[in-house]
Structure formats: structure tokens, C-alpha cells
Amino acid sequence: MDDSMDGNDKTGGTLRTRGPAPRGGEGRVKQSFSHGRSKSVVVETKARKRVVKPTEGGAPASGAPAAPTGRAPTPAARPTDPPRGAGAPSAAAARATAPVSGEGSKPTRRPGRGAVLKSLSPEEYERRKKALEAAKANEGARRAKEEAEAKEREAERHRLLAEKEERERREAEEQIRREREEAERLAAEQEAKRKAEAEKRDRERARAAQSAPGAPQSDITTGPPPADGEGKDRTMRALPKRTVGPAPADDKKPGRGRGGDERRRSGKLTITHATAGDDGGRTRSLAAMRRKQERQKRQGRGGGEPREKVMRNVNVPDAITVQELANRMTERAAEVVKMLFKSGMMVTINDTLDADTATLVVEEFGHTVVRVSDSDVEQAIDTVEDAEENLQPRAPIVTIMGHVDHGKTSLLDAIRKTNVVSGEAGGITQHIGAYQIKTDSGAPITFLDTPGHAAFTSMRARGAQVTDIVILVVAADDAVMPQTIEAIHHAKAAEVPMIIAINKVDKPGADSNKVRQDLLRHEVVVEAMSGDVQDVEVSAKTGAGLDTLLEAVALQAEILELRANPERDAEGAVIEAKLDTGRGPVATVLIQRGTLKRGDIFVVGEQWGRVRALINDQGARVDEAGPSVPVEVLGLQGTPHAGDVLNVVESEAKAREISDYRQRAARDKLAASGPRASLDQLLAQAKADENVAELPVLVKADVQGSTEAIVQALEKIGNDDVRVRVLHSGVGAITETDVGLAEASNAPLIGFNVRANAPAREAANQKGVEIRYYSIIYDLVDDVKLAAQGLLKPEVRETFIGYAKIKEVFRVSNVGKVAGCEVTEGVARRSAGVRLLRDDVVIHEGKLKTLKRFKDEVPEVRSGTECGMAFENYEDIREGDVIEIFTTEEVARTL
Numbered sequence: 019m020d021d022s023m024d025g026n027d028k029t030g031g032t033l034r035t036r037g038p039a040p041r042g043g044e045g046r047v048k049q050s051f052s053h054g055r056s057k058s059v060v061v062e063t064k065a066r067k068r069v070v071k072p073t074e075g076g077a078p079a080s081g082a083p084a085a086p087t088g089r090a091p092t093p094a095a096r097p098t099d100p101p102r103g104a105g106a107p108s109a110a111a112a113r114a115t116a117p118v119s120g121e122g123s124k125p126t127r128r129p130g131r132g133a134v135l136k137s138l139s140p141e142e143y144e145r146r147k148k149a150l151e152a153a154k155a156n157e158g159a160r161r162a163k164e165e166a167e168a169k170e171r172e173a174e175r176h177r178l179l180a181e182k183e184e185r186e187r188r189e190a191e192e193q194i195r196r197e198r199e200e201a202e203r204l205a206a207e208q209e210a211k212r213k214a215e216a217e218k219r220d221r222e223r224a225r226a227a228q229s230a231p232g233a234p235q236s237d238i239t240t241g242p243p244p245a246d247g248e249g250k251d252r253t254m255r256a257l258p259k260r261t262v263g264p265a266p267a268d269d270k271k272p273g274r275g276r277g278g279d280e281r282r283r284s285g286k287l288t289i290t291h292a293t294a295g296d297d298g299g300r301t302r303s304l305a306a307m308r309r310k311q312e313r314q315k316r317q318g319r320g321g322g323e324p325r326e327k328v329m330r331n332v333n334v335p336d337a338i339t340v341q342e343l344a345n346r347m348t349e350r351a352a353e354v355v356k357m358l359f360k361s362g363m364m365v366t367i368n369d370t371l372d373a374d375t376a377t378l379v380v381e382e383f384g385h386t387v388v389r390v391s392d393s394d395v396e397q398a399i400d401t402v403e404d405a406e407e408n409l410q411p412r413a414p415i416v417t418i419m420g421h422v423d424h425g426k427t428s429l430l431d432a433i434r435k436t437n438v439v440s441g442e443a444g445g446i447t448q449h450i451g452a453y454q455i456k457t458d459s460g461a462p463i464t465f466l467d468t469p470g471h472a473a474f475t476s477m478r479a480r481g482a483q484v485t486d487i488v489i490l491v492v493a494a495d496d497a498v499m500p501q502t503i504e505a506i507h508h509a510k511a512a513e514v515p516m517i518i519a520i521n522k523v524d525k526p527g528a529d530s531n532k533v534r535q536d537l538l539r540h541e542v543v544v545e546a547m548s549g550d551v552q553d554v555e556v557s558a559k560t561g562a563g564l565d566t567l568l569e570a571v572a573l574q575a576e577i578l579e580l581r582a583n584p585e586r587d588a589e590g591a592v593i594e595a596k597l598d599t600g601r602g603p604v605a606t607v608l609i610q611r612g613t614l615k616r617g618d619i620f621v622v623g624e625q626w627g628r629v630r631a632l633i634n635d636q637g638a639r640v641d642e643a644g645p646s647v648p649v650e651v652l653g654l655q656g657t658p659h660a661g662d663v664l665n666v667v668e669s670e671a672k673a674r675e676i677s678d679y680r681q682r683a684a685r686d687k688l689a690a691s692g693p694r695a696s697l698d699q700l701l702a703q704a705k706a707d708e709n710v711a712e713l714p715v716l717v718k719a720d721v722q723g724s725t726e727a728i729v730q731a732l733e734k735i736g737n738d739d740v741r742v743r744v745l746h747s748g749v750g751a752i753t754e755t756d757v758g759l760a761e762a763s764n765a766p767l768i769g770f771n772v773r774a775n776a777p778a779r780e781a782a783n784q785k786g787v788e789i790r791y792y793s794i795i796y797d798l799v800d801d802v803k804l805a806a807q808g809l810l811k812p813e814v815r816e817t818f819i820g821y822a823k824i825k826e827v828f829r830v831s832n833v834g835k836v837a838g839c840e841v842t843e844g845v846a847r848r849s850a851g852v853r854l855l856r857d858d859v860v861i862h863e864g865k866l867k868t869l870k871r872f873k874d875e876v877p878e879v880r881s882g883t884e885c886g887m888a889f890e891n892y893e894d895i896r897e898g899d900v901i902e903i904f905t906t907e908e909v910a911r912t913l
Contacts, residue, residue: 331386334376341367343376347385357382395675399621399665404583404611412582413454413462413646414575415608417481419505420491422470425521428558429491430467433568450477450660450723452593452606452648453635457568463575464608464646466593470501471795474727480661482508484591484608487574488516489567494528494555498536506540515578517570518544518553524560582645587666588614592622593648595658595722597750603627603654607643607664614649614666615642619673623662624680626673627654657749660722711740711809714765715802716756717747720772724795725749728770731799740809742802752789757781766790768798812908820844822879822887822901833868835893836886839901846885846903847878854889855900865890 049057138146302310332346340358344351344367351367357379358365365371371379373389380387418426434455451467468474468481478501482488488509492502509516518537520530534544534553543549552570556563590609598604605622607614614620618629630653632640643649651664655677667673715732719725725747735742745763746756752767752774758781760767767774767782767789774782774789782789792798822839830836839846848869854862869876870886879885887901 327384329385331388332380333388333390334373334380335390336373337370338373338376339368339370340365343371343379347380347383349383354379354383393679395672395679399667399676404586408583408585409581410584412580412644413464414486414571414578414580415464415466415484415646416487416489416571417466417468417485418489418491419468419478419481419508420470421493421496421499421501421505422472424470424491424493424496424499424502425558426470426491427467429519429521429556429564430465432558432561433465433564450474450481450594452608454646454648457572458565459572461572462646463568463571464648466608466648469727471727472501472731474723474795475504476726476730477660477723478505479508479511480591480593480723482512482514483661484593484610485512485514486578486580487571488512488514489519489571490516491519491521492533492537493522494520494530494533495522495525497529497532498540503540506542515574516542516551517567517574518542518551519567520553520555521558523555524557524562530555580646582611584611584613584644586612588612588618588620588643588664589666590614590664592658592660592662592664594660595662595749596720597657597748599751601652603657605651605654605658605664606648607651608648609643609645611645612666613642613644614651614664618666619668619670620651620664620666621673621676621680622654622664623658624677624684625654625656625658625662626670626677627651628670629653657722660726710738712743713740713802713806713809714743714745714763716745716760716763716765716767717770718752718756718767718772719747719749719770722749724770728768728795728798731795732802735799735803735806739811740806742806751775752778754778754781757785757787757789760787761785768792768802770795770798807910807912810911813911815907815909817905817907818844818902819850819905820846820881820903822846822885822903824895824897824899824901825884827895827897828886833888835895836868836870836888837895837899837901838884839887840884841879841881843881844903845878845880846887846901847905848876850903850905852887852889853902853904854892854895855902856896856898858900862889862892862894864892 045061047059047061049059051057328348330347332343334343340354341351344354347354355365355367361378363375377387377389418430420426430453434453450469452464453467454462454464456462466481466485468478482505488505490502490505490509492498506516518533520533522528523530534547537544538547542551544551544553546553552574554563554567554570556567588609589611590607592605593608594606596604603625607622614629614632616629616632620627620629629651631651632643633650633652634640634643635648640649667676717725717728717732719728729744729747732742732744745765746759748756751772752769754775754777756767757774757778759765767787769789769791771793773791779789781787790801792801820841821843822841824837824839826838828836828838846869848866850866852864852866853860867888867890868886869879871879871883876885889895
């Protein structure tokens with residue numbers, strides 16, 4: 019045998035034969051190797067062993083073919099054997115002449131076959147035959163067992179189904195029986211009730227007949243005869259009866275008598291019942307005897323007659339507790355609960371009833387229902403219009419509006435002869451201010467100064483709503499600006515007259531006519547251009563035109579005929595609100611009618627309070643404030659919102675009730691404001707917000723108006739990729755609670771004109787919370803905008819630089835497929851990005867692995883030059899494909 023056929027051959031070749039292998043002996047096999055090499059070798063083959071059935075007297079004859087187990091072998095006739103009957107030897111002769119295995123004979127080889135037959139002994143044959151029969155018997159037993167188990171499972175399933183159907187049938191019958199018994203019980207109760215009512219009517223008729231004048235006296239009876247003795251006691255029932263004591267209550271609970279089916283005795287005690295002795299020795303309880311004595315005492319005090327029940331008019335609101343309803347009806351709360359229990363409502367005295375249920379309860383007790391609403395508490399506020407004879411002249415309320423840095427506060431300082439602008443941060447007004455001055459003639463005028471920054475839109479709108487006249491300040495060197503246009507819109511929406519104050523006329527380059535022309539585009543026609551709007555040229559620096567401006571204000575106020583009633587409960591509007599350290603919540607209120615005095619109880623928005631002190635615009639304490647007077651009010655229970663209305667009420671209870679109602683209404687409105695989103699909508703919103711970056715911040719400011727303006731300005735910052743989220747905003751100093759919230763939210767703390775107290779500063783240093791202080795709102799907005807820009811992902815810009823066409827594809831060892839290309843346009847760079855185009859369709863985008871010119875790696879190849887290109891992790895390139903080369907750069911985005 020060849021050495022190449024060793025079992026440990028390491029050539030890795032495969033064996034292939036040249037045709038069918040012989041049964042035994044030698045054969046040739048073709049062995050193939052890699053790279054197209056092959057080799058032919060000689061191998062030795064072995065024949066398959068065959069088993070033959072033994073003969074009757076011993077082993078099978080040598081050379082006889084093996085038969086399958088259980089069958090007699092059928093040797094094939096050889097072509098050279100003589101036919102039967104033509105001198106052929108018989109089978110017995112053949113057996114006699116054939117050598118027998120086991121007697122020293124050698125196994126013979128069948129002619130033309132290479133297999134060596136192995137014979138079985140009779141014992142081995144029998145053992146195999148018995149094993150086969152045992153296996154068949156075991157298989158039959160197993161199948162029989164499986165069939166029996168299947169029949170048992172089927173029988174069990176039918177049995178369970180039958181039990182289920184029987185159980186459902188019994189349950190249905192039981193349900194029908196219970197419903198029938200319930201119907202019979204209800205019918206019996208109705209019949210008993212009807213009989214009791216009939217007996218009651220009989221007793222009343224008998225009592226009426228007895229009390230009639232001239233009626234004959236009769237023997238004493240203790241009640242009507244029992245129902246079952248109606249025929250026997252007809253004569254006794256016809257006689258007038260005199261009752262002894264009140265009838266016991268009709269208790270229909272079963273099982274209270276001697277027998278299980280007997281019910282408690284109802285009606286009056288009769289002679290028949292008293293003599294029958296069927297009450298089992300029952301006696302009245304001590305509590306029942308005491309109640310009887312109490313009733314007798316009350317009847318004795320009332321002249322022997324029961325007190326008449328007082329029927330009342332009961333106010334029923336939208337929701338009321340059981341205890342409160344009982345108090346309004348002057349009924350016992352236990353009686354109300356008992357009545358509700360009988361109606362099927364399991365309640366306690368603290369449970370709340372709706373208006374319909376409370377109405378049924380009130381009617382059941384015989385009272386009259388008066389339906390009211392929760393909003394009726396607002397009726398405690400006096401909203402009656404004042405009579406004409408009670409009205410007195412009041413000072414005009416003038417609001418100064420305009421664009422930022424047009425000189426609004428400087429103009430007011432020049433009028434008041436003060437220097438407020440010097441104390442402002444950056445010389446820009448950050449708050450709304452209220453002042454009152456007196457002209458040379460002694461007439462008072464109230465001024466409201468509004469900020470001009472774009473963030474204070476709500477302040478300007480609030481000033482226009484509470485004012486009588488608007489002074490629109492426009493700089494002569496700057497003309498009409500965005501906030502000027504916004505102020506015009508606010509004044510028109512509030513339907514208040516305007517006076518145009520053209521300021522800074524003393525500056526070089528001032529052009530008043532340009533201001534007047536710009537106002538024409540916004541439908542404001544001044545008197546100098548034949549309009550009806552007064553315009554005055556002024557200078558806050560030199561004081562020129564101030565007297566003319568005040569005369570214009572007085573003229574406009576005279577035309578408006580401003581009057582109010584000072585002899586009534588005060589009503590005003592909150593201009594600003596803040597939380598002051600040491601003084602608590604403070605609200606700047608502009609009184610519109612009535613007079614606010616110390617000690618008055620008032621409601622403002624959702625808060626209430628008692629006037630503890632009044633401070634005017636000069637910082638002095640006053641005892642009262644009349645119409646058109648701005649004052650600071652101390653004594654609030656909480657910080658109100660700017661723009662809320664202040665109303666004086668008669669009592670603290672009314673103030674609390676109105677405040678609670680408004681707080682509940684605000685909570686309900688907040689809960690119902692947002693649409694109820696489905697689960698799919700919530701998931702879609704969450705998925706959409708995954709790619710949106712958020713900048714959380716916490717804002718604390720000195721006054722409510724600044725807080726409102728800052729929050730509105732911050733919420734406008736952002737786009738589809740980034741936004742600012744105000745987690746919390748409030749009025750007052752920064753506290754330790756604010757620092758804890760900022761740490762939990764990983765957000766910075768912003769303080770506008772406020773500072774952190776000592777514990778808050780210490781907590782911020784320990785927890786690493788950043789606190790930023792601002793006094794100018796546009797600095798705050800700019801810094802937050804820059805921080806939000808840092809969250810934006812840079813924009814990737816792509817620049818096309820060239821095209822290359824693949825002319826041929828090569829396979830290079832250790833590199834893979836390399837495209838032989840020609841740069842047809844632009845330039846090809848090694849560091850650039852590439853796209854593979856096939857029939858003008860992009861099929862791959864990536865980077866180049868190599869860029870070669872001949873055998874050298876080059877950084878770039880110009881147009882018209884051939885080169886070799888290979889892609890990173892991609893080799894599906896074909897001749898005729900086009901390669902697009904481009905470069906990318908990241909550009910920072912801005913808001």
C-alpha cells in the first residue's frame with residue numbers, strides 16, 4: 019500500500035475512485051490536491067459480510083449465499099449448471115458432497131464475488147429469532163398500553179365536561195330560585211306595608227271618631243287585632259279604641275322571635291297578644307324606657323302635645339358633606355346616614371354627596387331645596403355700580419410706554435424732580451413702577467413706568483389695561499422701534515387715548531418729522547399732521563416741553579371726565595407683587611374705586627389677607643388710600659400674581675371661602691387644561707423628545723412681574739433640537755430647598771436681583787450647584803442662549819471635489835480588489851470620503867483604503883490622471899462604476 023494513504027496524511031487531499039470499487043481485492047483511487055494536482059493510488063478493499071441460514075442438520079454449505087433473517091436462502095443458479103432433470107445432481111446429493119463448516123472445512127469464495135460468508139450456529143439463530151419475536155411482542159404491548167391510556171384520557175375529558183355542564187345547570191337553577199325568592203320577598207314586604215298603611219288609616223279614623231263630640235266611650239283596647247284573626251275580632255275592631263303608649267317600631271329583621279321564621283312584633287299591643295304569652299318573656303330595654311320617659315317629659319312641657327317640626331329652606335351646593343347637610347336641615351346626622359343606608363348608599367358623616375343626592379335627602383325630610391353653586395361665594399364681593407351722585411373726580415392714571423432706552427424713566431424723573439434712573443442696573447428699567455405727583459396747579463397725576471425690554475411684554479399689557487392715558491415716548495434720533503409698535507397695539511387693544519412724547523429733541527441729528535411719518539404707517543395720526551393724537555416735543559435732559567406735556571395730560575383727563583366713588587369698599591389692581599424678607603408678601607396695588615383702609619379684609623386672586631400696613635410711593639406709612647392712589651399693601655397670606663384684582667369683603671370667613679373656591683377652580687382648570695393623551699401618543703412624544711436636548715434652569719426673581727417676563731423669554735429660546743426648560747420659578751431669596759432641587763435636577767440656579775441666604779450658599783458650595791446672579795434681563799437671556807447653543811450638535815457640511823471612473827478591476831494579494839480608475843473631474847484625495855455610484859445610484863459610502871499612482875501611495879490625484887483605488891471594508895466594485903469624492907466639515911450652530 020502507498021505511503022500517501024496513511025491515516026495521518028497532511029496533504030489535505032480528497033480520495034476519488036475511478037469507477038465502482040471491487041467487492042474484494044485491490045482497487046485504484048484518484049487523490050486530488052489543491053492547485054489542480056492529483057495522484058492515483060492502489061488500495062485494498064474488503065467484502066461485506068453476509069449471514070446465511072443454517073441447514074437442518076448443521077451449518078450451511080460453504081459458498082451458499084446468506085439469506086435475510088427468517089427467510090430461507092435462495093441460491094442463484096449458475097449459467098454453467100445443468101438444468102433440472104437433465105442429469106443435474108439432486109439437492110440431497112449436493113448437500114452430501116458439499117463440505118460442512120465446522121468440520122475442518124475452509125470457507126469458500128463465491129465465483130465473481132470477493133465477500134467471505136460467515137455462517138451462524140443453530141443456537142445463535144434461535145437466540146436472534148427469539149429476540150426478534152420478543153421485540154415484536156413488546157412493541158404490541160406498548161401500543162396496546164398507549165391505546166388504553168388514550169381511551170382513559172378521553173373518558174376523563176368527557177366526565178369533566180359532563181360535570182361542568184351539570185355544575186353550570188345547577189348554578190343557573192340556583193340563580194333562578196334566588197331571583198324568585200327575592201321577588202316573593204319584595205312582594206310580601208309590599209303587601210305587609212300596604213296592610214300596615216291600611217291599619218294606620220283605620221286607627222286614625224277610629225281616633226277621629228272617638229274625638230268627635232258626642233261619641234260614645236268604649237272599653238280600653240291596646241291596638242288592632244292580628245291579621246290572622248280578622249274574622250274573629252271584627253266586632254272588637256269596630257269599637258272605638260284608646261291606645262296605651264306609643265307603638266313600637268316595625269323591625270322586619272328575621273330570627274328575632276321564638277322561631278327562625280318569625281319576625282319582630284309590629285303594631286300596637288292587643289289583648290289577644292297580651293294574653294297569648296308568645297313573646298317569650300321579652301321586656302323593653304333600659305335605653306328604650308329612658309327614651310320613653312324623655313318623650314313623656316317633652317310632651318309634658320309642651321302641654322301634652324308633640325312639638326311641631328320646623329320646615330326650612332336648605333341651600334344645596336354642587337357638593338356637600340353629610341354632616342354639613344344635616345346641620346343645615348337641623349337634623350341628626352345619624353338619621354341622615356340611616357336614610358341613606360336604606361337607599362343603598364353606605365356613607366359616613368364625612369363623605370361628600372352630589373347635588374342630586376342631597377336634594378333627595380332634603381325632600382325626604384320634608385324641607386325645601388334651594389340650589390346654589392360654588393361660584394355663589396363670589397357674590398360676597400360688592401360689584402354694584404355706583405350711583406351718579408356718589409361719584410367724585412379722581413386723578414388720571416398715566417402709563418409711560420415705549421422702546422428700550424428711549425428715555426421713559428428719565429422723562430418721569432424730570433417730571434418728578436427725582437433721579438430714579440441712576441439706581442437702575444445698566445440704566446435700564448427692570449420693573450414696573452407706580453408714582454403720584456402734583457402739578458403746579460395742585461392736581462394729582464398717577465404715573466406707571468413700564469420697562470421697554472422685549473421680555474416685559476406682559477408688564478406693558480398690564481399697564482395699558484389699568485390706565486386712563488398712555489404717553490408713548492419715541493426718541494427723535496431713533497424713530498419708531500419694535501417695542502414702540504407693541505405699545506401702540508396694547509393701547510389700541512385697551513381703547514385708551516395716546517399722547518406722543520417725542521423725546522431727545524436736543525440731540526444732534528434729531529428729526530421729529532421722521533417720527534411723525536413713521537407713526538403714520540401704524541395708523542397714528544398726530545395733530546401736527548391734522549390728526550386727533552396729541553404730540554409734544556420734550557427733552558428729559560433740559561426739561562424743555564415738560565409743562566406742555568402735563569397740560570396735554572390734564573386736557574385729556576378733563577375730556578375723559580374721570581370720576582370714582584371713594585365711600586365704598588375698595589377695589590384695585592395688583593401692579594407688582596414680591597416676597598420681601600422681614601415683611602412677607604407685599605403687593606403694589608393701584609386703587610381704582612373705593613378707599614382701602616388699615617384693618618380691611620380683602621381677597622386678591624387666590625390669596626386673602628388683612629391690611630396690616632399701607633406704604634405710599636414716598637415710603638411713608640398711610641392709614642388709607644383712595645382712588646388712583648398706588649400703595650404697597652402688607653398683610654397677605656401668600657404672594658398674588660401681577661394683574662390680580664383686589665376686593666374688600668365683610669369678614670374673614672368670606673375671604674377664606676372665596677380664596678378656597680378660587681384655588682380649587684385653579685387646580686381643576688390646570689388638571690383639565692391638557693388633552694388626555696393616549697398611550698400611543700405618549701410613546702410617540704417620548705420618542706420624538708429623545709433627540710431633543712434640554713437645558714434645565716431654576717429662576718428666582720425679586721418681583722412677580724420679572725419672574726413672569728424671564729420665564730416667557732427663556733421658553734422662547736430653542737428650536738427643534740434644543741430647548742430651555744424652566745423647572746421652577748418663584749419670588750424671593752434663593753433658599754436651601756432651591757439648591758436641593760437644582761442638585762437633583764443637575765440644573766443651574768439663576769437669581770435676578772436676589773441673593774442666596776447663608777444656608778443656601780453653604781449647601782451650594784457643598785453640592786457643587788452653580789448660582790448665577792443677574793440685574794439686567796438681556797444679560798441673563800444672552801447667557802442662557804449661549805449655554806443652549808453648546809447643546810446643539812455641529813452641522814456637517816459636505817463639499818464635492820471630484821469624480822473618477824473605474825476602467826478595470828484587479829485582485830492584489832494582501833489588498834483585495836483594486837479599481838483601476840481615471841479621475842474625470844476635480845481631484846481625488848486619500849483623506850476624502852467616497853461614494854460608489856452604479857447606474858447613478860449610490861450603493862456604498864465610505865473612505866479610501868489606498869490611493870496609488872503606479873506603485874506609489876499618493877495623497878491626491880488630479881483630473882485626467884489614472885490611479886488605483888481600494889475601499890475600506892468593501893470590494894463589490896465593477897468595471898464602469900463611478901466614484902464620487904467629497905470632503906466634510908463641522909460647523910458650529912447658533913440659535
